[in-house]
Amino acid sequence: MLHDLFPPGIQHALDLAGIFVFATAGALLAVRKNFDVFGICVLALVTALGGGLLRDLCIGAVPPAAFSELSFFVTPLIAAAIVFFLHPEVQRINRAINVFDAAGLGLFCVTGTTKAYEYGLGLTASAALGLATAVGGGVLRDVLANEVPSLLRDREMYAVPAVVGAAMVAVFIGFDVLNPVTTGIAIVTTFVLRLLAMRYHWRAPLAWNRRSSVAEEV
Amino acid sequence: MLHDLFPPGIQHALDLAGIFVFATAGALLAVRKNFDVFGICVLALVTALGGGLLRDLCIGAVPPAAFSELSFFVTPLIAAAIVFFLHPEVQRINRAINVFDAAGLGLFCVTGTTKAYEYGLGLTASAALGLATAVGGGVLRDVLANEVPSLLRDREMYAVPAVVGAAMVAVFIGFDVLNPVTTGIAIVTTFVLRLLAMRYHWRAPLAWNRRSSVAEEV
Amino acid sequence: MLHDLFPPGIQHALDLAGIFVFATAGALLAVRKNFDVFGICVLALVTALGGGLLRDLCIGAVPPAAFSELSFFVTPLIAAAIVFFLHPEVQRINRAINVFDAAGLGLFCVTGTTKAYEYGLGLTASAALGLATAVGGGVLRDVLANEVPSLLRDREMYAVPAVVGAAMVAVFIGFDVLNPVTTGIAIVTTFVLRLLAMRYHWRAPLAWNRRSSVAEEV
Known part of the structure; x- marks a missing residue:
């Protein structure tokens, strides 16, 4: 079975x-x-579980893992409690958080793609849902906070590494070479691309020929 | 069966x-x-039916009650028509509406928790979906109206009574003592807590140690 | 079968x-x-596929057509690529786009209603989901762009033609006279109503007795 790529304990x-x-x-x-x-x-709950929830609804994995796996539900509440009491300290280690976030991005886009494929979706759709798993929670978070999703606007190259990672998994599945090693390669590629994007301020392009530079500043 | 807690006519x-x-x-x-x-x-439709719709999608109750039960769909349209023609009068009885709203909150978090449990979810997940049933519609309403959900920001203690009510139902189910009496107790507790929160302006706490009071005013 | 109203190739x-x-x-x-x-x-993806996705989740058509039909997924990406490179040219033909959009509105509300009915929903619920198919993507798009959905506010009479079209299909199904001809009539009616609404600036009414004209200008 595909999702036994890692020993269950490690995966969990x-x-x-x-x-x-x-x-x-x-x-x-x-x-x-x-x-x-x-x-x-x-x-905290929406950011952590929203992407997987969207994926599970789309593939018909009901009830979604967010509701069937208690530890998935409790973990965000622990994170919320820590931030509630210690947020100045947590903000101080923002850089470390960004590194872990990049790791989470890699992990989620890979496991999301794999799970969607296991439920019978095609390779393109699986990659799309892997991407949705990785970035969907952040989009829902921004919508709830009444902000334009930073993913769509900030040109931070947050999504592109996840696109690459999800696509790699789909290609590996297509060539029937998905195993712990290739899975690890996809996760690490996503992770490293994201770190490089942060380090060197890579920017996603805007539409060509934007004539109005005023619009940029709005 | 659990959902025969009340005679069907009364429940409906x-x-x-x-x-x-x-x-x-x-x-x-x-x-x-x-x-x-x-x-x-x-x-009107989204506020009234959105919470139950989210719950039904998550528990796999398809089609959701919002679409399978015609009276659930027509009732919000009647409310919309009344507000359309008579909104100054409706606004004048805002206080009465708040009282009924508190009753709806109690009712929905209890029935939502019960229904989720009937569909095989665990107690914690059932309580979470009961809460989502009660407050989800209001959150969707605020998102569509492009406002920060008042639930998350206004510190009105709107959600906390629903959390208590849903948790009570989960505990009653856990101890196998859910019946019309205990159900009524959970509904009334939620209702009274919500009224007290409005009456005495109870406030949910912000994160500890917020150093910047400027942020408060933004 | 209902959805063989047109030869499959034409429908697609x-x-x-x-x-x-x-x-x-x-x-x-x-x-x-x-x-x-x-x-x-x-x-591009959300606007084009969001409405159908909502409908498919509600009727239990899993995985949704957006994910099971590759051409549905690729087409919005092609549109996005064209806009990315040629958006000034695309904007110049905005009027033509509006005409095609009106045609899409008619088509989607009709096929959405038909599909929902095929999955066993009642006539009212089918019409509601047909409407959701036609306008849901646009609402999701506006929510993601952090704008008040133009559908709810701009009084553009965008939704009303779709309501009419979806209701016509439901009536035709109810009288058992849904066939390619009546389907075509519903699509054309929606299309023409929408064009007339644009041409003559028909406006949906606000609530009666709004006393504050200040609010209008906010």
């Missing part, structure tokens, strides 16, 4: 680590937006 | 009452935001 | 044409909002 620990990091990012945004304790919990 | 009448009140709140927001007649109908 | 070509036009509208909004290339692709 990696999932929880990814969820924890994503939840922390969500809770920090909630604090910045001055949300109350309930809003902090909601944004 | 209570559901319709809750839907009507939630729809009225949604339609009033649409009028305040200057939406047209179509927007008023959409916001 | 019409679907792709509708998807292409909706995707173009989404991509153009993304350019106006200064989104990067990834945001342009996402808004």
Whole structure:
């Protein structure tokens, strides 16, 4: 079976680590937006579990893992509690969080693609849902916080590494060479691309021929 | 069966009452935001049915009750029509609406938790979906109206009574003592907590140690 | 079978044409909002496929057509690529796009209603989901772009023709007279109503007795 790529315990620990990091990012945004304790919990949960929830609804994996796996649900609440009490300290290690977030991005786009394929979707659709798993939670978080999703606007090259990672998994599946080694390669590629994008401020392009530079500043 | 807690007729009448009140709140927001007649109908429908729709999608109850039960669909349209023609009068009884809304909150978090459990979810997940049933419609309404969900920000203690109610139901189920009496207790507890929170302006806490008071005013 | 109203090839070509036009509208909004290339692709996909995705989730058609039919997924990306490189030219033919958009509206509300009915929903629910198919993508697009959905506010009479078209299909099904001719009539009626609404600036009414004209200008 595909999802026994790693021993179950390791897979589960990696999932929880990814969820924890994503939840922390969500809770920090909630604090910045001055949300109350309930809003902090909601944004932590949505950021960490929203992408997987979207994927599970689309592939018919009901109830979604977010609701069938208790540890997936509790982990974001722990992250929310930590941010609630210690957010100045948490913000201080923002750079470290970004590194873990990049790791979570790689992990989620790979496991999301694999899970969608296991449920019978085609390779392109699986890669698309792997991408949705990785970035969907962040988009939902920004929508709830009433902000333009940073993913769509900030040109931060957040999505592109995830696109690459999900596509690599789809190609590996297509050539029937998906195994722990190739899976690891896809995760690491996504992770490294994201770190390089942050380090060198790579930017996604805007549409060609934008004539109005005023629009840029709005 | 769990959902025969009340005679079906009473259960249905209570559901319709809750839907009507939630729809009225949604339609009033649409009028305040200057939406047209179509927007008023959409916001009434989304506020009243959105929470249950989210729950039904997550538990695999397809088609959702919102679409399989005609009276659930028509009731918000009636509320929208009333608000469309009589909104100054409706706004004048805003306090009464808030009381009914608190009752709807209690009812929905209890029935939502029960329904999720019937579909095989765990107790924690059931309580979470009960909460989503009660407050999800209001969040969707605010997202469509392009506002920060008041639930997350306004510190109104709207969600906390629903959390308590849903948790009570989960505990009752866990101890196998869910019956019309304990169900009623959970509904009334939620209702009374919500009224007390409004009456005494209870506030949900912000994150500890917010150093910047400037942020508060932004 | 109901959905063999047209020869499959024609039906598919019409679907792709509708998807292409909706995707173009989404991509153009993304350019106006200064989104990067990834945001342009996402808004094209969401606008074109979001409505059908909502419908498919609600009727239990899993995986949704957006993910099971590769051409549905690729078409919006082609539209996004065209807008990315040629958006000034595309914007110049905005009037033509609006005409095609009206055609897509008619097509989608009719096919959406038909598909929902085939999955066993009642006539009212089918018409509601037909409407959601036609306008849901645009609402999701506006939510992601952090704007109040133009559908709810701009009084453009965008939704009303779709309501009429979806209702006509439901009535035809109810009287058992749905066939290629009546389907065509419903599509053309929606299309023409929408064109007339644009041409004569028909406006959907606001709530009665709005006393504050200040609110209008906000």
